[in-house]
Amino acid sequence: MKKRECLEWSEDDEMNKDDDLAEFPLPVPWQNVDAEGLDCDYALLFTKEEAYRLFDRLETEVVYLTGHEARVQVYGKVHDIPRKQAVYGEPGLNYTYSGVKHFARQWIPTLEYIRDSVTKVTGQVFNFVLVNRYKDGLDHMGEHRDNERELDPLCPIASVSLGASRDFVFRHRDARGRGRRRIEPVKLQLVSGSLLLMNPPTNTYWYHSLPRRRAVCQPRINLTFRRIISSDEKGSLMTTSTS
DNA sequence: AATGGCCCAACTCT
DNA sequence: GAGAGTTGGGCCAT
Numbered sequence: 377m378k379k380r381e382c383l384e385w386s387e388d389d390e391m392n393k394d395d396d397l398a399e400f401p402l403p404v405p406w407q408n409v410d411a412e413g414l415d416c417d418y419a420l421l422f423t424k425e426e427a428y429r430l431f432d433r434l435e436t437e438v439v440y441l442t443g444h445e446a447r448v449q450v451y452g453k454v455h456d457i458p459r460k461q462a463v464y465g466e467p468g469l470n471y472t473y474s475g476v477k478h479f480a481r482q483w484i485p486t487l488e489y490i491r492d493s494v495t496k497v498t499g500q501v502f503n504f505v506l507v508n509r510y511k512d513g514l515d516h517m518g519e520h521r522d523n524e525r526e527l528d529p530l531c532p533i534a535s536v537s538l539g540a541s542r543d544f545v546f547r548h549r550d551a552r553g554r555g556r557r558r559i560e561p562v563k564l565q566l567v568s569g570s571l572l573l574m575n576p577p578t579n580t581y582w583y584h585s586l587p588r589r590r591a592v593c594q595p596r597i598n599l600t601f602r603r604i605i606s607s608d609e610k611g612s613l614m615t616t617s618t619s
Numbered sequence: 620a621a622t623g624g625c626c627c628a629a630c631t632c633t
Numbered sequence: 634g635a636g637a638g639t640t641g642g643g644c645c646a647t
Binding site (some may be wrong): 448450451458 | 638639640641
């Protein structure tokens with residue numbers, strides 16, 4: 377039996393050639409993804425060429441978390457997270473992942489350029505980005521919601537994909553566990569240069585994941601731009617003290 | 620045969 | 634103080 381070969385970039389491009397998107401000036405018209413409590417918008421933000429240029433720059437520039445910052449404890453066992461993560465944003469902002477607080481590194485020009493490109497087509501302003509790098513199809517991210525308290529609940533999360541295409545799955549919270557409702561998952565393929573906007577209240581009702589895909593051998597970098605409410609703003613919104 | 624989908628494990632933090 | 638969150642492995646279906 378012939379062993380399955382991994383796709384090269386060129387073959388990837390070949391596969392995408394016959395979607396008619398190339399003839400549109402970017403970004404292509406938004407495609408709305410809609411379900412009960414789910415509201416997303418998907419578009420191509422960058423051409424294939426620009427996406428790979430940005431990918432290459434990020435490959436040399438992004439500084440990822442290492443050591444204990446790249447590990448997580450689950451059910452008493454310590455694991456390396458199955459991907460690499462980096463955190464950039466306004467000075468002082470931080471992001472807590474599984475109980476570990478990471479302070480944002482200062483913006484770098486490539487990330488600012490991508491951030492501003494997203495702002496240009498969405499009108500939304502972001503002060504923070506979480507970078508996830510999946511070296512191949514075995515790197516993945518388990519099902520979760522981006523519902524940290526410090527996120528601005530009215531701001532969409534903007535997810536930019538560069539590099540390999542990957543499947544992306546939404547599952548309704550009531551469709552999980554036993555005694556669940558039968559709500560179909562929503563599955564997307566996120567291609568290089570694409571932008572997925574996750575609008576409220578999507579993250580309240582829907583979990584999302586990036587499942588393992590053994591056939592994928594190339595890396596993908598994902599940038600999720602967010603708006604984090606600073607502790608100052610949070611403090612001013614508090615109605616009572618803890619006394 | 621190999622892949623994917625789904626649940627579960629026990630402990631920390633909110 | 635209850636409930637949610639984190640990954641790998643094992644079981645099952647295709």
